[in-house]
Each structure stands twice: as C-alpha cells, then as structure tokens.
Amino acid sequence: MSTHAHALDEHAHANHDPNLQHHFHTMQQQFDASKLGMWLFLATEILLFGVLFVGFGLSQARWPEEFKQAHHHLDRVLGAFNTVVLLVSSFTMVMAVHSAANSKRKATINYLVVTILCAVAFLVVKYFEYSHKIHEGLLPGQYFTYLANTDPMAKGNSVFFGFYFMMTGLHGFHILGGVVVLCILLAQTIKGRYSASYYTPVDLVGLYWHIVDLIWIYLFPLLYLIG
Amino acid sequence: MQATHDASHDHHGEHEGHSHGGLKQYLAVLGALLVLTVITVGASYLDFGSANIVIAVLIATIKASLVALFFMHLKDDNPVNAMILVSCFLFLGLLLTFCLLDIDNRLDESPAGKAAMKMQGPPSMGRSQTSTDAAPAPKPGYVDSHGAGAGAGEHGGAAAPAAKH
Known part of the structure; x- marks a missing residue:
C-alpha cells in the first residue's frame, strides 16, 4: 500500500521536471518541438538574407565592371580574419552545447565566454572597416561621394555599397543580437540553470549562432573576393 | 528521485550516442572549415574568368554543409529539420534561376x-x-x-x- 503510493509519487515527480511545460508529454517531445520551432525561425532568416543575395546577383549581372571595381575597396585580409573568428566562435559554441548536454557547467561557461569574445572581435573589426569606408565617401545613394555624380561608373559602385552596407549591416545586427542572447545564456549557466536533463536554450542559441556564421560563409567570398 | 535520475541518465546517454560528436570531431570540422577558407581566398587571387564565382559559391556551399551537418547536428537530427533547411535553399534557387533568366532576356549584350x-x-x-x-x-x-x-x-x-x- 505504502510502496504503491510511493511509486505513484515517484511517477508524478518524474513527469514533473520543473522545466517541462504542461502541454508537453515528455522532455524529449518538448526538446524536439522547440528545435522544430527554431528551425522554422532560421528558415525565415535564410529567406530574409536570400532575397538580398538574389538582388546582389541581379545587380552584379547588370553592373559587372562597377561591382568588380567597387569590391577592391574591401579589405580581404580583414574579411578573412573575421571569417576565421566566426568559424572559431561556431566551434566554441558547439562545444558549449556539448558541455551543457553533459552537465559540464564550468566548460560551458568557458566556451560561452570565448564565443562572446569572438563576436565582439568581429564587431570591432567591422567597426574599423565601416569607419574607413564612410571616411572614403563610400556610403550608398546620395552619400556616395567617392566618384563624381557624372562618372558613368558611379551608379553601379553606389549600388554595390548599398548591398554591402545592407547585407553586412543586417548580419552585424544579428551578431549584436547574438551577443546579447549569449550573455543571458552565460548568466543562466553561471546560475546553474542548465544540465543534461535541460539545456534546450543553449542548443537553440547554438543553432542561431551557426546560421549567422553560415550566412557570413556566403557573404565573405561574394562581397570581398568576387565583387 | 530514482526515476528522475534514470530518466535524465537515459536522455543523457541517448545524446552521447547519436547527437553529439565530441571534441575531436568538432575540431576536425573546424580544421576543414579553416582549410577551405584558405583555399577560397587563394582561389580568388587566380583569374578563372567567370568560373571564379562558381568556385567561390561551391566552396561556400561545402563549408555551409559542414556547419549544418556537424555543428547544427543535422547529420543525426530529426530529418524534418534538414528538410526545412534544404527546402529554403531550393526555393531560393528557384527565385534566383527565374530572375537570372529574366535579366538575360532584358539585357542587350552589345x-x-x-x-x-x-x-x-x-x-x-x-x-x-x-x-x-x-x-x-x-x-x-x-x-x-x-x-x-x-x-x-x-x-x-x-x-x-x-x-x-
């Protein structure tokens, strides 16, 4: 009698992980549902950047010489450096997820800190690139003063920098947003919020961080290397 | 309490088994990504004409696949997630193809x-x-x-x- 009640109690307790929301049956189901939702969000991100890539491709087909000329203003060494920084941060992020999934709190904290530092380094490099270009008068549209208005190459050059600032700017805001979310994640990890039984937020932020990296993997060669 | 422990242990074990590659595998993927970055920068210094952009996009796609398969765990994940990603790229390809067909018809090549x-x-x-x-x-x-x-x-x-x- 008492053992039966004890078993029931145990059963109830097992199903009532404090992180399990009442509309899910199991932790695994909750995890899979969260992940599916995240992937749908990532799909909208890919489509958001995707149309910009298509627009870039069309403009490149229309102003090939101008785009080639304009892309020489981009410093491919700085671009390559930022690529390496983001790839390393993707690695540390996946290690943070791996550590959280194995309840290694200390390692999770370390990997998250390195990821945040990489993101900040990326943004600092981007800041120097931007200020240099703004100084040169390479902002698009009416602010494009690098070439005279009457220069037949001016329009295509200006369009290139329109895409450059729009695409890298949007990407930069994603990095910035990522830093904010990573800091929240770090604070929660320090509090000991995540363990092998519940690390969904770490996993989802990891997915977000990798998609930001993935977009840069395409941005870098198209803008900096090909033009 | 015992039940909770077992449940979490099972969960943990399952993830060790199929979802996570571990330090060595992730390091290998990072190494491959860095090597491909060097290759893509190197290739951009050589002039292959219009093939340059094809090479760049091809290498970028290999890198993106590595990130998606290993870092985003699509290799061992529920295939629905991979389908979402692949269908995104298919539809973008469709958009790009038809737009490029259109611009080919509009632009006078002379x-x-x-x-x-x-x-x-x-x-x-x-x-x-x-x-x-x-x-x-x-x-x-x-x-x-x-x-x-x-x-x-x-x-x-x-x-x-x-x-x-």
Whole structure:
C-alpha cells in the first residue's frame, strides 16, 4: 500500500521536471518541438538574407565592371580574419552545447565566454572597416561621394555599397543580437540553470549562432573576393 | 528521485550516442572549415574568368554543409529539420534561376545597348525615343528628362485614341 503510493509519487515527480511545460508529454517531445520551432525561425532568416543575395546577383549581372571595381575597396585580409573568428566562435559554441548536454557547467561557461569574445572581435573589426569606408565617401545613394555624380561608373559602385552596407549591416545586427542572447545564456549557466536533463536554450542559441556564421560563409567570398 | 535520475541518465546517454560528436570531431570540422577558407581566398587571387564565382559559391556551399551537418547536428537530427533547411535553399534557387533568366532576356549584350540601358533604364519604362534624344546631359537633368519622357509618352498614348474618334 505504502510502496504503491510511493511509486505513484515517484511517477508524478518524474513527469514533473520543473522545466517541462504542461502541454508537453515528455522532455524529449518538448526538446524536439522547440528545435522544430527554431528551425522554422532560421528558415525565415535564410529567406530574409536570400532575397538580398538574389538582388546582389541581379545587380552584379547588370553592373559587372562597377561591382568588380567597387569590391577592391574591401579589405580581404580583414574579411578573412573575421571569417576565421566566426568559424572559431561556431566551434566554441558547439562545444558549449556539448558541455551543457553533459552537465559540464564550468566548460560551458568557458566556451560561452570565448564565443562572446569572438563576436565582439568581429564587431570591432567591422567597426574599423565601416569607419574607413564612410571616411572614403563610400556610403550608398546620395552619400556616395567617392566618384563624381557624372562618372558613368558611379551608379553601379553606389549600388554595390548599398548591398554591402545592407547585407553586412543586417548580419552585424544579428551578431549584436547574438551577443546579447549569449550573455543571458552565460548568466543562466553561471546560475546553474542548465544540465543534461535541460539545456534546450543553449542548443537553440547554438543553432542561431551557426546560421549567422553560415550566412557570413556566403557573404565573405561574394562581397570581398568576387565583387 | 530514482526515476528522475534514470530518466535524465537515459536522455543523457541517448545524446552521447547519436547527437553529439565530441571534441575531436568538432575540431576536425573546424580544421576543414579553416582549410577551405584558405583555399577560397587563394582561389580568388587566380583569374578563372567567370568560373571564379562558381568556385567561390561551391566552396561556400561545402563549408555551409559542414556547419549544418556537424555543428547544427543535422547529420543525426530529426530529418524534418534538414528538410526545412534544404527546402529554403531550393526555393531560393528557384527565385534566383527565374530572375537570372529574366535579366538575360532584358539585357542587350552589345556594349551600346548596355550603355543605353544604364542611361535610360529598361525599355519597359515606356519612354519615347525623341524625348531622351532631346535630353542634353544624362546625370544632372536625369530626373527632369525622365519626368518629361514619361509625360510625353502618356500624352502620345492619350492622343492616339482621340485621333481615331
């Protein structure tokens, strides 16, 4: 009698992980549902950047010489450096997820800190690139003063920098947003919020961080290397 | 309490088993990504003509696949997630293909035609030839000549049916 009640109690307790929301049956189901939702969000991100890539491709087909000329203003060494920084941060992020999934709190904290530092380094490099270009008068549209208005190459050059600032700017805001979310994640990890039984937020932020990296993997060669 | 522990242990074990590669595998993927970055930067210094962009996109796609398969765990994940990603790229490919087909039909490949295109925009803008000929300088008077051209076109269009009556 008492053992039966004890078993029931145990059963109830097992199903009532404090992180399990009442509309899910199991932790695994909750995890899979969260992940599916995240992937749908990532799909909208890919489509958001995707149309910009298509627009870039069309403009490149229309102003090939101008785009080639304009892309020489981009410093491919700085671009390559930022690529390496983001790839390393993707690695540390996946290690943070791996550590959280194995309840290694200390390692999770370390990997998250390195990821945040990489993101900040990326943004600092981007800041120097931007200020240099703004100084040169390479902002698009009416602010494009690098070439005279009457220069037949001016329009295509200006369009290139329109895409450059729009695409890298949007990407930069994603990095910035990522830093904010990573800091929240770090604070929660320090509090000991995540363990092998519940690390969904770490996993989802990891997915977000990798998609930001993935977009840069395409941005870098198209803008900096090909033009 | 025991049940909770077991449940979490099972969960943990399951993830160790199929979802996570571990330090060595992730390091290998990072190494491959860095090598591919060096290759793509190196290839950009060589001139393969129009093949340069194909090479760049191809290498980028290999890198993106590595990130998606290993870092985003798609290799061992629920295939629905991979389907979402792949369908995104398929639809983007569709968009790009049809847009490029369209621009191939619009652009006159001759240099003169291209120059005319830059000055006037595509012929579908409906500007009459005479009004653009009359426009003296393309840049400073650009907006004005455009407005005049469009106006002239509309007048012409409106005048034609009136003459018929």
